[in-house]
Amino acid sequence: MSKLQTEKCVDYLKHNPYAFFFRSLRDVPDFHDYKIVLKTISTQDQRVYNKPHVSQVAVIWVESQENEEYGPRDIEVQMHSDQSKSIKYFYGCYDPLHGYSIVSTSAKLIAPGSIANAESLLQMEKVLGKNAESSRLLQQYIVDNFVKLETQRLDFHRPQQEEIRQEFHQGIVDAMASGETEGSAVGKRIVLPANFIGGPRNMRQKYVDAMALVQKFGKPDIFLTVTCNPNWPEIKQNLSVHEEAQNRTDWIVRVFHAKLEQLKHEVFKNHIFGDVAASTYVIEFQKRGLPHAHFLIILKPNFKMYTTEEYDRIVYAEIPDKSVNPHLYRMVVKHMLHGPCGLLNPSNVCMKKSCL
Known part of the structure; x- marks a missing residue:
């Protein structure tokens, strides 16, 4: 970021009420250090669950009623009176308190995917999108909002389980179809109807x-x-x-x-x-x-x-005539040809790990 951009951000945060909240965290004792270990399961499709091939921001999202160890994604704000205030994910002040102080939203409710939420995204794009150093934060903001949107969809279906057919509500048919052998796990499933996208x-x-x-x-x-x-x-x-x-x-x-x-x-x-x-x-x-x-x-x-x-x-499985159609020729040569590889180009992607 340039000096001018840095000064603008500092001036903006100086008058941002949420910035005071983060500065007050210096009085909180040191947080515990955590380590995350990701283990692969050999029976899963490794083309889907393998390591990322590019540098991207991802999220580990754990939300289950079977394990109460993972609570809701609320933000707990400790008050001076030693009482805590729970900030739900659909509150307007959730994003600024989550670390995106550049987003200036009010304390009113903002539904994920709404116009107000889209305006916040455009605001983040305007401030962060033009800086290569801060684009990672923009990625994180987009991923976080996707999780909020998916959480809202799941929360909509949680109280409607009684309206689903009884055998599916009990999870017996699903357990048989998935090969569930643990009896204690049967009957505790949240059933997603056909109108839940991606279910x-x-x-x-x-x-x-x-x-x-x-x-x-x-x-x-x-x-x-x-x-x-x-x-x-x-x-x-x-x-x-x-x-x-x-x-x-x-x-x-x-x-x-x-x-x-x-x-x-x-x-x-x-x-x-x-x-x-x-x-x-x-x-x-x-x-x-x-x-x-x-x-x-x-x-x-x-x-x-x-x-x-x-x-x-x-x-058309042939290289176009360069003199007849030069544009199509350039496109085919640029995007549709593989190689050279082998002895002519041993560093080509197909030569890695002895693929040939």
């Missing part, structure tokens, strides 16, 4: 919906993948000097969403592949920091492809 029933329902499309319209004709490119001009133009795209997940997601909507317009409105009978797609992030989408497209009978000539109309 087991929600994913199962989406899978069944996709298979219903195949049953009605036939197998997919096109498997299309689009991946976010951190070198897109719309992303690079909004990065400050020495700032990496992985630190600006806000810009990455916005640009990718706009590109994805444009692609959907070309496929479903302009019919670049022909008339579409049905389609489904999924957006994945994994741990690369860059989103990508997979499309399954089913064409109408008059536009289905059966011969090699018909496939050649949309699939």
